[in-house]
Amino acid sequence: MDKKNFANKYNTKLSDKDEKRFQQWIKDISIKQGRNILEDLYDYDMRGAFKEGLTPDNNLHWKDTYKKPNHPTFSTQSIYHNIDGYSGGEWNKDTFGRDTFTPSKTNLYTYDELQNYFNRAEPNALLIEPKLQERVYSDLLKLNNITSVKGN
Numbered sequence: 001m002d003k004k005n006f007a008n009k010y011n012t013k014l015s016d017k018d019e020k021r022f023q024q025w026i027k028d029i030s031i032k033q034g035r036n037i038l039e040d041l042y043d044y045d046m047r048g049a050f051k052e053g054l055t056p057d058n059n060l061h062w063k064d065t066y067k068k069p070n071h072p073t074f075s076t077q078s079i080y081h082n083i084d085g086y087s088g089g090e091w092n093k094d095t096f097g098r099d100t101f102t103p104s105k106t107n108l109y110t111y112d113e114l115q116n117y118f119n120r121a122e123p124n125a126l127l128i129e130p131k132l133q134e135r136v137y138s139d140l141l142k143l144n145n146i147t148s149v150k151g152n
Helices: 016-033 037-042 046-052 111-121 130-143
Strands: 090-093 099-102
Touching: 016 037, 016 046, 037 046
Parallel strands: none
Antiparallel strands: 090 099
């Protein structure tokens, strides 16, 4: 049993009428993309995307809004962020304008698995190892002679 398979979890509920329309929508998009889009239910709420009227971008990438907690780049932009104890990672830009992603502590993938995913699916984005980010932040505090940071 695949513990990362969330195909039957985190799916937007649809009326019977909308479910029929969703099934036709899935068939149409599957034909356009040349693959079975229902497989994306593994880590993406396709019914939520349908209900909102979303379509993939030119790279066949869907917005983060409906990524499930088992998606490699599950982020704070997902409606499922902070649900059931899963927190999303953070998308940002580096000083060169590149997209960066820092996974959260509840990410279900190892760093090596994430790096393999990024090499394949996000080749122009930079994966930030959380431990590295913590060290850089700590070093910045030391460089600026800051001994503590108070929260808001």
